[in-house]
Amino acid sequence: MSSAYEKIRNHAGLVDLKNWVRIEITGADAATALDSVVGGNILDLFEGKAMNTLIPSLSGGVEAIVWILAIEAGFQIIAEPDEYAPVTAVLDELTQNFDICVSNLQNNTFHLLVTGPEAEKIAIAALGDEVQSIAFLNAFELADGVMAARIGFFGEYELHLFGDASLQDSIIANLLSHGSSDIVTDDSAFPVMMAEMRILNRARDVPEDASVFDVGLQWMIDFQKDNLRAADALANRRGEKANSCVLMVLDSKDVSAKTDISVEGEVIGHVRSAYYSETLNNSVALVFLNRDLAVPGLVFETSEGIAQTVSAPAFLSKSVLNALGQAA
Amino acid sequence: MTPLILEQARAIAAERQCITLKLKETLIDCLALEKEPTDIPDDCLLFGVGLGLDSVDALEIVVAIETEFGLRVEDEHMREIRSINSIVDLVQNNTTQEKEVA
Secondary structure, three states: OOHHHHHHHHOOEEEEOOOOEEEEEEOOOHHHHHHOOOOOOHHHOOOOEEEEEEEEOOOOOEEEEEEEEEEOOEEEEEEOHHHHHHHHHHHHHHHHHOOOEEEEOOOOEEEEEEEOOOHHHHHHHHHOHHHHHOOOOEEEEOHHHOEEEOOOOOOOOEEEEEEEHHHHHHHHHHHHHHOOHHHEEOOOOHHHHHHHHOOOOHHHHOOOOOOHHHHOOHHHOOOOOOOOOOHHHHHHHHOOOOEEEEEEEEOOOOOOOOEEEEEOOEEEEEEEEEEEEOOOOEEEEEEEEEHHHOOOOOEEEEOOEEEEEEOOOOOOOHHHHHHHHHHO | OOOOOHHHHHHHHHHHHHHHHHHHHHHHHHOOOOOOHHHOOOOOEOEOOOOOEOHHHHHHHHHHHHHHHOOOOOHHHHHHOOEHHHHHHHHHHHHHHHHHHO
16 A cells, blocks of 8 residues: 555545645635636635635636635635646736736745544644634634645545745644654645545546536536626536546556546447555546446446446545544 | 446436436425536535535435435435435435335
8 A cells, every 4th residue: 555545544644735726815806706717606605614616617617626715815725736827827817807916825835734534633632622623614723824724635634734834844843743753745645535535636537628517516616606607608518418427446456547448349438537546456437438327336347347337435534434433 | 246238237327317317306496406407416415515515404305305205214324315326326225125125
C-alpha cells in the first residue's frame, strides 16, 4: 500500500497544498459578481459557510470545479491547481464589469490539509476544542487569523487550514507535536481517493465536450437562478442522450485510461480515468458509459476485464463509518 | 457475479431507470424541490453536498418511499437513505424480498 494512501485512508495525513488555488474576492459587488458565473447560489451563502460548485462553460460544460468559502471580507475560492487558469480568466472578466477586488493569496498564505480517520483528534489536540464544532461545509476562524474549513475531496475527515504564510511552520510543528512526524505526506494518492468517492477533477476526469449532465455535476447548479451563466446552453444539453459518467470496479489491476471499453465487440463507453484501489484490491474507473447502461449493479465481461458498475462512493471511508458509529 | 449479456443488461438498466425516475419525482413532490428529475444525478448525495437536505427531510423521504413504493423502511435501513442510487437499491432489494416471501 502506498504510504500516502495508507496514511490518509487508515490513519492521518498532513499535506501541504501550497500550490492549490486560493483567491479572495472582496468589494461591494463581490456576491453579485460571483453569483453571475458560478452554478451555486452565492446570495444564500452566509459567512462561515462553504459551497462546492462549478463554473459552467458557455457551451454547458464544466469550466472549473471550485469550493467557495464565505468569509468576513467577502469570498475565498479554493480549488485544485488545474483550475487556476480557468478561474482567473473568468474573474478577470468580472473585474471589467463589477466593483470587486480579486487577490491571489497563493504567495502570501499557506494551505495545509489535516485528513484521515484519526485526523480530527490530532487537529483538536493541536488547535483547540473549537475545531470539533466545525461541521462539514463550515469554516471558522481560529487564533491568529487561521481559517479552518471542513470541505471534502475524498470522503475522509478533512480540515483545510489557511493563514498567513509566516504562521505555517508553527502550525505544522503544533500538529506534528500532537500527532507524529509520520503524518506528513503528499497529494499523490488524491486521484485514486477521489475516484473511489466519484469526486471529479475537471482536468483529469471531465472530457472537454461533456456537459454538466453527462458528468453528473448538475447538482452543483441552482437552475432557478435568473442570472445563470450559459443558461440556454445548459437547457439545450439537458435532454442530450450522450454518455453518463459512472463509477466502475474492474478486476484487472492495470486498466488503461482514455480508452474505449467494449462488451461483445460493441463499444459501450470510454474509460476516462482509472486507478488501482488499495482498499478494493481492484481498479476503479470513471467511465463515460452509454446512457442505456448507466446504472449501478451491472456486471460485464469487457475488453478491460470483468467490470461492475457501482454506486458512489465505492465504499464508506473509515471517517464516515466512525461518524456513523458515533451517531448510532 | 455472473457477467450479463448486453441485452439482459439493457433490460435491467431500463427497469432501474424507471424506478430512479419515479423516486426523483417522488422526492421533488414531497420535498417541494424546485428541480427537474434531470437536474438530480443518480449518484447525488441527499445530505450535505448534493441536494443539501437535512434530518427533517430524511423523515419526509422515508414516509414518501414507504407510501410510493409500498415497503417498510426499518431502522437498520436508514443508512441507505443517503443518495438516489442507494435508495433505489433499497427499493429493489426490498421489493425482491417481498416477492420471494409472497
